Amino acid sequence: MEILANLSDGIWLSLQPINLILILIGVTLGLFIGAMPGLGSVNGVAILLPITFLVPPSSAIIFLAAIYYGAMYGGAISSITLGIPGASTAVATTFDGRPLALKGRASLALVTAALASFIGGSISVVLFTGFAPLLASVALSFGPPEIFALMLLAFATFVGLGGDDIPKTVFSICLGLVFAAVGFDEISGEPRLVFFGITGFLHGINFLVLAIGVYGIGEMLWTIETTRGKITSTEAKMSFKGIIADSKEGMKRGWRQTLIGSGIGFFVGILPAAGATPGSLMSYSVAKMTAKNPKEYGQGHPGGIAAPEAANNAASTGSMLPMLTLGIPGSPTTAILLGGMVIWGLTPGPRMFTDQPEFVWGLIGSFYVSNVFALVVNLAFIPLFIWMLRMPFTVLAPLIFVLSVVGGYAATRDMHDVWLMLVFGLGAMALRKLDYPLAPAVLAIVLGPIAEPTLRQSLLLSSGDPAIFLNRPIAGPITLVAIVLILMPLVKFLRDKLRGNRAGTAT
Amino acid sequence: MRFAEIFTAGLLALLSIYLMWKSAELDIGYIKGEGPGGGAWPFWLSGLMLICTGFIAFNWVKRVSPPSRSDQPFLDSYSLRMVLLVGGGLFGFIALTGIISMYGAMVIFLLYYLKFLGRHSWSLTLVLSVGIPIIFFIFFEALMRITLPKGLNFTEPFYNYLNTLIY
Incomplete structure (x- = not known):
C-alpha cells in the first residue's frame, strides 16, 4: 500500500504544469531525434543534458526520461518508412516493418509499433514499481559467462531460424564481429586491426557506419537497381477510421509478441551492459521461434514489429532500475542520466529511495505519464510520416542519401566514417544481390563489444576451460539451447537427405 | 551471376586471410593468467569466415545456392x-x-x-x-x-x- 501512496504522489508531481510541459516537449523532441538515422536516445540525452540545469533536478530528469522514451518510439519510424533503423534499438523493427511498408501497410506497421511500445512501456513500468528490488538481485548474479551465453543464443537464432544460406549467414555474423574488434584491444590496450595504418580505424567502426551503409546506401542502391527506377513509393492512406482498424489488426496479430517483448525487454534491460538493443533483437527471435508459422516473419508480420518495439520500451524502463537502485547504468543512455544526477548533487543507490523519495517517485510517476503522451504524440504524427512515404522515389531516394551521409557524420564527427559508409554501402549492395544476409552483420557489430570481453573474462575465470558455459546453472541451459539451434540446420539437412534417398529408391 | 558468386567467394576468402594475418599482429593464443590474447577473437572468427567461403565455393560447384544456378548477368x-x-x-x-x-x-x-x-x-x-x-x-x-x-x-x-x- 505504501508503494501505491508513493506512486500516486509521484504521478501527481509529474502532472504539475512545468513537468507536464517538459514531458510533452521531451517526448516530441525524442520522437524526432529517434526517427533521425544516426541520432538515438544517447545523442539526444547527451546533447540536451546541459540545458536541463535551468530547471530543478526532479523536472530535469523527467525531461530527459521523456526524451529517452520518445526516442524509443521514434526509432521505429525510420525503420518502417525508410528501412533505415533510426537507432540501434530499432534494428529488429526493420525486419518486418520495412516489408509491411513496401506492401502499402505502413500505417498498420506504425500503429502497431506505437501500440506495442505503449503496452511494453506500461507493463514494464508496473513491473518496475512492483518487483524492483527482487529483479535487481537476480540480474546482479549474471556474470560474464551468462552474458556471453546470451550473446551466443542471439547469434544461434540467426543460424537456426534465419532461413538463409547457412555459410553466408555465419560469414555475415563473423564479419560483423571482426569489424566490432577494430580499434583498440580493450584488455591489453594495443591498437588492433588498423587497416593500412589509417588512423580513422583507431576509434573503431561505429555500428551506425555499418548500419547506415547497409540500410541507407546499400539498400537504396539495391532498390534502384532491381526495380529499374520504376517504383513509385508505397501508396498509403490514412484516416481516423484507418487508425482504429489498424490498431485492432495490429493488436490481434501482435498481442502475443507484445507480451513476449515486454517481458524479455524489461529483464534484458535490467542487465548491465545489455539494454534495449539486445533486448529487442532477442524478443524478435523468440517471437519468431515460438510462432506457428515462422516463415511469415521477415515478410511483414505485425508481430515482428510488436515484439522488438515492446521490448525496447520495456528495456528503457528496465535499464533505469539498476541505475536508481544500485547506481549501475543498464544502458549507455542511463549512464549519461547517471552522470547528470551526480552533477545535480544526487547520489544514486539504495539510499535514494529513502533520502529522496519525491525525486525517485516523481521519476517513476513520470514514466506513466510520458508513456501516455508519447503514444498520443506519436499517433498524431503518423500522417506526417505516411506523407513522407508518398513522395516520388526520385525525391525520397536523394533525401535518404542526404540523411545517411549527415547521420553517418553526426554519429562520430569524422569524414573517415562517411567514406567507410560509402564503401560498406557498395559492398552491401553486391552481397545483397548474391543472397548474403546482412542483418546478422549489423547485429554482430552491435553485440561484438559485449560478446568479446565477456568471453575473455569467462575464459580467464575458468583458466581457459570452455566448459564454464555449460556447468553454471544459468549459463548452461542458455548455451545448450544455442548449440541445439546451431545444429538444427544440420539435422534438417540430414533428415531431408534421408527422405530424398528413400524417395529415390521408391521410384 | 554464377561467375559473380564464385568471384565474390574468392574475394571474401582473400579478405578473411588478410584479416587473419592482420589479427595475428597481436597474440592469438591463450596467455596464462591473462586469458585469450588480443588477436585471438578476430583471428579465429576470420578463420571461421575462411571456412564459410570454402562451403560457399562447395555449394557453387554443386550448384546448390540460387545465385550459382542463375544465368542472369550480375549487372546489366x-x-x-x-x-x-x-x-x-x-x-x-x-x-x-x-x-x-x-x-x-x-x-x-x-x-x-x-x-x-x-x-x-x-x-x-x-x-x-x-x-x-x-x-x-x-x-x-x-x-x-x-x-x-x-x-x-x-x-x-x-x-x-x-x-x-x-x-
Whole structure:
C-alpha cells in the first residue's frame, strides 16, 4: 500500500504544469531525434543534458526520461518508412516493418509499433514499481559467462531460424564481429586491426557506419537497381477510421509478441551492459521461434514489429532500475542520466529511495505519464510520416542519401566514417544481390563489444576451460539451447537427405 | 551471376586471410593468467569466415545456392549505369564536403539527383535543394549544436554570418 501512496504522489508531481510541459516537449523532441538515422536516445540525452540545469533536478530528469522514451518510439519510424533503423534499438523493427511498408501497410506497421511500445512501456513500468528490488538481485548474479551465453543464443537464432544460406549467414555474423574488434584491444590496450595504418580505424567502426551503409546506401542502391527506377513509393492512406482498424489488426496479430517483448525487454534491460538493443533483437527471435508459422516473419508480420518495439520500451524502463537502485547504468543512455544526477548533487543507490523519495517517485510517476503522451504524440504524427512515404522515389531516394551521409557524420564527427559508409554501402549492395544476409552483420557489430570481453573474462575465470558455459546453472541451459539451434540446420539437412534417398529408391 | 558468386567467394576468402594475418599482429593464443590474447577473437572468427567461403565455393560447384544456378548477368548495362550514376553522385557529394562544406555539397547533390536523374521540374528541384539544407542547418547547428563540416576557408564569412543569426 505504501508503494501505491508513493506512486500516486509521484504521478501527481509529474502532472504539475512545468513537468507536464517538459514531458510533452521531451517526448516530441525524442520522437524526432529517434526517427533521425544516426541520432538515438544517447545523442539526444547527451546533447540536451546541459540545458536541463535551468530547471530543478526532479523536472530535469523527467525531461530527459521523456526524451529517452520518445526516442524509443521514434526509432521505429525510420525503420518502417525508410528501412533505415533510426537507432540501434530499432534494428529488429526493420525486419518486418520495412516489408509491411513496401506492401502499402505502413500505417498498420506504425500503429502497431506505437501500440506495442505503449503496452511494453506500461507493463514494464508496473513491473518496475512492483518487483524492483527482487529483479535487481537476480540480474546482479549474471556474470560474464551468462552474458556471453546470451550473446551466443542471439547469434544461434540467426543460424537456426534465419532461413538463409547457412555459410553466408555465419560469414555475415563473423564479419560483423571482426569489424566490432577494430580499434583498440580493450584488455591489453594495443591498437588492433588498423587497416593500412589509417588512423580513422583507431576509434573503431561505429555500428551506425555499418548500419547506415547497409540500410541507407546499400539498400537504396539495391532498390534502384532491381526495380529499374520504376517504383513509385508505397501508396498509403490514412484516416481516423484507418487508425482504429489498424490498431485492432495490429493488436490481434501482435498481442502475443507484445507480451513476449515486454517481458524479455524489461529483464534484458535490467542487465548491465545489455539494454534495449539486445533486448529487442532477442524478443524478435523468440517471437519468431515460438510462432506457428515462422516463415511469415521477415515478410511483414505485425508481430515482428510488436515484439522488438515492446521490448525496447520495456528495456528503457528496465535499464533505469539498476541505475536508481544500485547506481549501475543498464544502458549507455542511463549512464549519461547517471552522470547528470551526480552533477545535480544526487547520489544514486539504495539510499535514494529513502533520502529522496519525491525525486525517485516523481521519476517513476513520470514514466506513466510520458508513456501516455508519447503514444498520443506519436499517433498524431503518423500522417506526417505516411506523407513522407508518398513522395516520388526520385525525391525520397536523394533525401535518404542526404540523411545517411549527415547521420553517418553526426554519429562520430569524422569524414573517415562517411567514406567507410560509402564503401560498406557498395559492398552491401553486391552481397545483397548474391543472397548474403546482412542483418546478422549489423547485429554482430552491435553485440561484438559485449560478446568479446565477456568471453575473455569467462575464459580467464575458468583458466581457459570452455566448459564454464555449460556447468553454471544459468549459463548452461542458455548455451545448450544455442548449440541445439546451431545444429538444427544440420539435422534438417540430414533428415531431408534421408527422405530424398528413400524417395529415390521408391521410384 | 554464377561467375559473380564464385568471384565474390574468392574475394571474401582473400579478405578473411588478410584479416587473419592482420589479427595475428597481436597474440592469438591463450596467455596464462591473462586469458585469450588480443588477436585471438578476430583471428579465429576470420578463420571461421575462411571456412564459410570454402562451403560457399562447395555449394557453387554443386550448384546448390540460387545465385550459382542463375544465368542472369550480375549487372546489366542499365544497372551498371544506374549504380555508377547514383554511386558516383554520392562519391561527389562526400568529396565536395571537404571543399564547399556539407551544406554546399548537399545543394549540388540534390540539384544533380532531382534534376538530372529524377527529371523533376525546376521549381520543385530548387525548393528542395535549397530548403532541405536550411532545415538541416537549423536542426543540427541551431537546435542540436552539432557542427557539420564547413569545407575550405572561403566559406567562413558566409557561415559566420549564419552563426550570428542562430546564436
